[in-house]
Amino acid sequence: MAIQIKDTTASFRFTVPTIVKFGCGTSEEIGSVVKELAVKQVLCIYDEGIKNSGIADQIINQLHLEELQVVAFEKVTANPTDSIVTEAAEFAKEHEVEAIIAIGGGSSIDCAKAVNILLTNPGSIHQYEGRDTVKIPTKPLIAIPTTSGTGSEVTAVTVITDSKKSRKMVIGGQHCGATIALVDPLLTVGLPPAVTAGTGMDALTHAIEAYISKGASVMTDINALKAIELISGNIYESTSSGTNIEARSNMLLGSLIAGVAFDSAGLGLVHAISHPISSHCGVPHGTANAILLPHVLAFNGVDERVRRQMRDIASSMGLPIHGIDDQEIVKSIVEKVTDLNHKVNIPRLREAGVKKENFTTIAEDALKERSMTFTPRTATKEDIMAILKNAY
Ligand SMILES: NC(=O)c1ccc[n+]([C@@H]2O[C@H](COP(=O)([O-])OP(=O)(O)OC[C@H]3O[C@@H](n4cnc5c(N)ncnc54)[C@H](O)[C@@H]3O)[C@@H](O)[C@H]2O)c1
Ligand SMILES: [Zn+2]
Structure with a gap:
């Protein structure tokens, strides 16, 4: 594959915020991956479709095998909104979670990224719209994608709908990406x-x-x-x-x-x-x-x-x-x-x-x-x- 036209002498900035583990079965490593982070209390974030597919239970079972304490927020919506993010962030704070696991497509991963921002940074998600606006480092976030779509597992971006203005806010840059992505093709087999x-x-x-x-x-x-x-x-x-x-x-x-x-x-x-x-x-x-x-x-x-x-x-x-x-x-x-x-x-x-x-x-x-x-x-x-x- 020859790339024909880009100037190889041009300067550029390139980042990938995430450690990636790719391959069939990698999601089964979730227990040991979380163990290595030396945390006890974790939050799993996903939506109804992921619950019904059995994938969430599969991941949570692996976490239980490592005797981790798990709380779950199961109410993510498509094109996740500011209000869902606020609700999930309050839930996460209440349970003093130390790490977040996002299971699902871009909606679940983006919701989890936004919740993670609010766990360590003050105020509402609206004030972080734009690039490099998140100043305080976030907690470990593990993304487990179940759609072959958004790439949110490796991007330093979250897209959240401002429900009052009916528009999508893009929040990106430092502290916005997942820490680790477990990218397992077997999880996409049941995708309709x-x-x-x-x-x-x-x-x-x-x-x-x-x-x-x-x-x-x-x-x-x-x-x-x-x-x-x-x-x-x-x-x-x-x-x-x-x-x-x-x-x-x-x-x-x-x-x-x-x-x-x-x-x-x-x-x-x-x-x-x-x-x-x-x-x-x-x-x-x-x-x-x-x-x-x-x-x-x-x-x-x-x-x-x-x-x-x-x-x-x-x-x-x-x-x-x-x-x-x-x-x-x-x-x-x-x-x-x-x-x-x-x-x-x-x-x-x-x-x-x-x-x-x-x-x-x-x-x-x-x-x-x-x-x-x-x-x-x-x-x-x-x-x-x-x-x-x-x-x-
Ligand atoms: N952060 C980024 O870099 C980025 C990039 C592009 C898009 N996005 C955002 O991502 C969102 C869209 O995400 P999406 O397209 O992945 O869809 P989605 O996360 O909304 O999922 C679509 C549907 O598929 C179901 N589903 C997902 N995986 C499944 C599986 N394995 N088996 C059965 N059902 C499954 C879900 O439950 C849901 O009902 C949008 O909000 C978009 O703006 C983010
Ligand atoms: Zn897209």
Whole structure:
């Protein structure tokens, strides 16, 4: 895999806040991993789906085998809100927990990260919106992802919905990441097809947006391109044959390294538009990104620099690139992503519950998103309205 265009003499900043243990069965190490931290009282944070899947009980049993004291907060919601974070943080303080274990997708991991911030830092979660605003070091946080999507297990970012303003706050930087991630493909085997599809397309979006981001570097490129290869090559198989361990493993590895890439490179226009779509219309994060991705790729593909980068993306997707001009390459990627969406049953925007009357608010809010600073082609409100119309 040859990366063709990044300047290897350019300076960059690259961080990964988390120790990663990847592989089938690694989640069974939870007891010994917590033991090594020399803590006794731990809090497990997860949602109803994780409870019903049996995964939470599985992890808690391992902790009991090591005679650790466990309390559980089971009420995480999708696109977790400030009020859930406040409630969980009060619960954690009441029980004087010494470490947190997040079990689940991005919603559970993000909720746990925000709770961890409030365990050692004063006030409400709102005051930490932005970058490097968390000053006091947090307690150990172990992330056990169960979706192949957000990469939150390795990012120094948590995304929390401000319920009064119906908008997503991004809190990131120092003291915001998990300490250790136990990344076990076996935990993703029971993920329902629709969640596999949406979260997988989210991961593909992370990798593509990281690769064309203004904040990309050689370090993020290597991870982004490998992630594109793994996710585009395995999303259909893992959605249609959930028990295929190789496909599940490739998806989880892909989403993990896509997280590594975007945590340092930043995201782009897809995420800037999908955040207000989720906050105003309740569309799952991954589904919203999947719907937008081909339309934003077509929009970005007009930019000459992006068009050249698309050759690398196409090559990672296994598409032919030799003797084909840049414009045709963009077209082939848009078609490939549209085809993947179709194969894994991603709906159109209107089928996902978004109404035309929501477009103006979504477009105005998208312009205020931090991801807009990384997107390679500047978008106006009218551009975003046109993208929404195309995706409708
Ligand atoms: N912090 C970051 O770096 C980052 C990056 C991107 C997105 N996010 C955020 O993450 C959230 C989305 O997370 P998500 O897409 O992983 O979805 P999610 O955590 O909301 O989970 C989706 C559904 O799948 C269920 N589920 C998860 N794993 C399962 C399993 N193995 N078996 C059965 N059911 C399972 C859950 O119970 C839930 O009902 C959004 O709030 C988004 O903004 C965070
Ligand atoms: Zn995302």
